[in-house]
Amino acid sequence: MQQVAYHRAASEGAALALAAAHPGAAFIAGGTDLLQLFKQGPAAPAQLIDISRLPLDRIEPRSDASADAIRIGALARLADVARHPEVRRGWPALAQAIEASASPQVRNLATVGGNLLQRTRCGYFRSPDLPCNKRQPGSGCAARTGENRLHAIFGTSPHCAATHASDLAVALLALDASVHVRRHDAAHTLPIAELFRLPGDTPQSDNALGPGELIVAVEVPVGTESRRSCYLKVRDRASFEFTVVSVAVALQIEGDVIRSARLAAGGVGTVPWRLAASEAALAGARAEPAAFAAAAAHAADGAQPLSQNGFKIELLRRAVRRALELAR
């Protein structure tokens, strides 16, 4: 068993200072993924910084000059976000994505920040000694020629085809969320799309966070789009299961014309995947089945299936059409 130094941060500043002092340390909050990674081998930080007691769990609707938004603390528990009345009213896709995630027990513990940074469910990654470039760079990607039914059709590289596992991230991408990041001496905000990294030839690195950086909040704008949003998840069993294909939709409809549409998909990309071609097909179209079908037809444009996951192309198209019908 590996020895781990455990630090309990008394404040956000202390947490960031600890992280700066211990490169390679991992933050831990709910621990629902990190503890599994410890046991299964992919994670082995020598230092743990427990941030679970920090007051970063507030869910605050806010408005300023530019837009109305909700700010969700990174340590807000998934269950608390999903049951928050403002969230359910203004951002139904968020609540739906969370409620389709994991189990009630996990949602009671898991936090928003941790959920975004959870690691892939790829079976090769999660096994201690199978070839996997994400876990052990240079060891090869066994999934490309092996068991890849659940792997990505977008954003893959010769080195990795593992999907990102978060439902919440897919909904946040469709809702145009931004992520507030801090380190001991700086803070910045980035669009959620920029948080996630394509595998390229460094699949071991999932995201754009630098050393010692901590997600402190996500901020999601509200508008007619977010209110008319939904999350559809297709999976192999009724509950407690990661997605095969999921779709988040946010529509702005005036009269019966779609002013704008934002669509994102899960289970298909190495990162949460924006469906730009479908969005373009919807803008200005009438909100009716023919337009939905036309947009859905473009959902898998550019997909590169592997040996076992070609079905995701048609499934994604159908899921997009269904999600649009549900959102309307």
Add this chain to the structure above:
Amino acid sequence: MTMVEDRSPRRYEAALKVTGAARYEGEIRTAGMLHAALVTAPLPSARVLGIDTAQARALAGCVDVLTHENALRIPPAAFLTLCQEPVVHFAGQPVALVLAETLETARAAAASVEVRYAPTPAITALEQARATAFAPRTAGLTATDSRRGEPEAALAAAAVSLDRRYTTPTHNHLAIEPQVVLADWDGSELTVHTPSQAVFAHRTGLAKCLGLDVARVRVISSYLGGGFGSKGGAWFPCLALACLAAKQLGQPVRLELTRAQMFTLVGRRQETVQRLQIGAARDGRLAALVHDTVAQTSTYGEYADPVATPTRMMYACPNVATTHRLVRVAAPQPNPVRAPGEGPGSFALESALDELAYELDLDPIELRRRNFADRDQHAGLPWSSNGLLECYRVGAEAFGWARRPRTPGTLSDGRHRLGWGMAAACYPAYRIASQAAVGISKDGRVKVRCGTQDMGSGTYTVLAQLAAEALGVPYASVDVALGDTLLPEGPYSGGSMATASFTPAVEEAARRLRSDLIARAVADPRSPLHGQQPDQVSVADGVMRAGNRSESLADLLARVAPQGLEATAAAAPEAKPAKSFFGFGAVFAEVRVDPELGEVRVARLTGAYATGRILNPLLARSQFVGGLIWGIGMALHEKTVMDANLGRIVNDNLADYLIPVHADMPRFDIHMLTEDEPHLGSGGVKGIGMLGTCGTAAAIANAVFHATGRRIRDLPIRLEQLL
């Protein structure tokens, strides 16, 4: 035949379990105990060139590392003896056992053992070597092949014929409680705490392995957190290795498998590829059945599930041929998993019959009724009882089958298509020999002693219940001792046979004790019952009565046998039975299918079962529900996924190996039909543990066809098959 009423005694050990007072064997600790950890091979086939244990041994607290070079020798045996030779037969095979003062040290030391391997060529998937298929010696307890009539000619001449291929995947048992052993060697005797489905068989095996007299080995298994076939012979190789280590080091050794190791080291349900050919007349009467199964076995062992049993015996058909063949794959050794053989076999047979029903435009129940067999078609013997027709009737009525439209794809609810399907189920009613003792002490407490096991399904309860009823004492006054080789030898827990095996022994022992008590009372001048005719004395609630005279058992005992009394009995099946013994059932499924997205969920399951005498309806219902849930898993979820390039399992955890969760479970509507079973010799009991899993996957697949018009012949049914 009547419906069972629920006057069930409640679970004997319920309070012990919910309060945590029940001590599972994995919770037992002893002074000086060493923790063991396995070093396992990452390759499916290899020679071990060398094992460097220096780094492991250098860790503080690491006591020893056993390998093929230094482990005590195990005599040649029918199972895979571990750490005896430098050969790897499958990925995950233990090549060394580390012993340390703490579990953490043991695991860290295991990780630092360096093993050099020379990989050897390996067949890693059944399909790679179909041509090498060979005939095993047996298929389970049945013959490898069977043949009656002229199946080929009958197929060729049949008005209607089908030729279909069905496949079922590898499954693992995955009881919630992992396999664990505390092997305590005191220098002359070995005491083994382990969840075991067969304490006596484990005792015999361990004694042989370690060169000990059986009297010097004791196996204790008080509670099991599930077994499903994985805590009998399949667990033996690792169990034996831990016991060997205890003897070699002269210290108690504890070994617990990890969840991932439970996928490789304790058996699996073999993958099958089944070809089923049916010939039938236009009216649906079967003319020919040909059922050929190819299944996986390991490179070092041979096991075939009895896949063809239902095809051989269940339906009236004059021309039947069945075969079982095996392909050696460098993968773990298969063994029985709940509903072995009959589970996968009934998927093929009952799916094919559904296909035939559509071909003939016949109701699937009507097709099965027309082919009802009035005797076992394979053994040629009359049934001891066969309630199949009544199961069809009761199940269909409860399910509302009469309202089912014949045409697929016609039932819907919003976006969902609904489908109704059914299948028949059968499982042999086996028995083996059993002894039991029933005793009573002067305070009136009764004790049943029987060296069988409780897998968690209610053996404690029924043992107490049987003794209470046969003796005439309150259920609450009965104590039960089981799971210990110091007790009279009871049956192993497998093949749905434990209850049917011990019931006659316990009932006979209780009757003997009752007779003894009555005889002593009527012979004792101090008893109010003195001088009464023994056959006029009744016993109820612990009190003997004759006319208006009575005496409690406790009072009698205090006077005539203050040390208590005990009676023993043994029961065994007939050597050459004149009847064929099976339990039967009919299972009905409603599925909801999202036809665009391919998702399938089971909305309703109705099962009607005819299985002789039901001892405890509450527990029996639980057994059937459990069996049906396994059927749902077989139909929609379970599959052990092997990467054929690596020869490795890639979903060896309960997040990626899917089993049904609560949200996947429908309302269960269970109907138990009691049968008068005078011929079985088991006190009328037929085992029920397997039956709920038989036929269920077919009923669900048939319902999917009814919903969608898509016939899925490869399990599990995945959404991409329905897009």
